[in-house]
Amino acid sequence: MGRASRGRAPAAGLVLVAILLAPVQAEIKSGTEFLSPELQRQQADEARNPAFFWVEQGRELFSRKPTPDAQACITCHAEPQQSLRGTATRYPQVDAASGRLLNLEGRIEQCRVERQGQPPFGYETPELLSLTAYVASLSRGLPLDVRTDGPAKPFYEAGKTLFERRQGQLNLSCTQCHDGLVGQKLRGDTISQGVGTAFPAYRLEWNDVGSLHRRLRACSLGVRATQFDYGAPEYLALELYLAARAKGLPVETPGIRR
Ligand code: HEC
Ligand code: HEC
Structure with missing residues (x-):
């Protein structure tokens, strides 16, 4: 207060x-x-927080192949509960390769474009919001x-x-x-x-x-x-x-x- x-x-x-x-x-x-x-x-x-619906959508998207020949997020990030736990606490961070400051949305878009070979989702699309909410939720309770x-x-x-x-x-x-x-x-x-x-x-x-x-x-x-x-x-x-x-x-x- x-x-x-x-x-x-x-x-x-x-x-x-x-x-x-x-x-x-x-x-x-x-x-x-x-x-x-x-x-x-x-x-x-x-059960009463509507935002968990987006987290759920994000979890599903994470496992889905965007196209038959592209890899799903989970193919590279197996067991996200462990492998991505704590990730959100470290963002925004500077991307070593480009020198740009990336937030979680930016990092997810980078994987989407560079590693899945797909067009970016774009800010505030349901897909990017869901994936960001999902990945961030894996760090719930951990200190920034x-x-x-x-x-x-x-x-x-x-x-x-x-x-x-x-x-x-x-x-x-x-x-x-x-x-x-x-x-x-x-x-x-x-x-x-x-x-x-x-x-x-x-x-x-x-x-x-x-x-x-x-x-x-x-x-x-x-x-x-x-x-x-x-x-x-x-x-x-x-x-x-x-x-x-x-x-x-x-x-x-x-x-x-x-
Ligand atoms: C006229 C007063 C005012 C100014 C100036 C202002 N805000 Fe806010 N801001 C608010 C109010 C009111 C809220 C909603 C209640 C809250 O969470 O503080 C809010 C909410 C927020 C939140 C969300 C907090 C949460 O937990 O939901 C963030 C982040 C934030 N402001 C950042 C900023 C930043 C950065 C700036 C400068 C660019 C700024 N605000 C300028 C009044 C202001
Ligand atoms: C082909 C493999 C591959 C795919 C597919 C992929 N990623 Fe990644 N991702 C990586 C690699 C490798 C890194 C590490 C990049 C680095 O550190 O420079 C990474 C980094 C990340 C990070 C940051 C991790 C950290 O600790 O900073 C997040 C978050 C992430 N990916 C989310 C996603 C999401 C969401 C998708 C699906 C939309 C996805 N990735 C698809 C390989 C992949």
């Missing part, structure tokens, strides 16, 4: 004071802790542990800069809300520390599962700032910074959000 108590609407003056104060780095908590107890229970219950040194450093720095930069017509930075106003109410949400540990997640507002980049686009729109494309370098860098902020927090995919 932030410095203001949760669930109570603050006076406008208080909000202003909170914005003006330099944000202090508090202990980082999962967005789940800012949900209602009922949504928390629903998220934890596989991305690298921010070596080749990852410039990406991390870019993400941090973006997180702290004021943007949009409302001239607000991510940090002003996700550090400075944590615990305050905004349009029915309780502002969290803005980490991505539950994504891809089922959002009630979307009536659908969406990627972390879709959530970031919603925040960009909220402050009337440029919405970058899905998979854009800006959101990838932000994703790395968010994962570094959340270091040690468990992967919770697939989550439920308002």
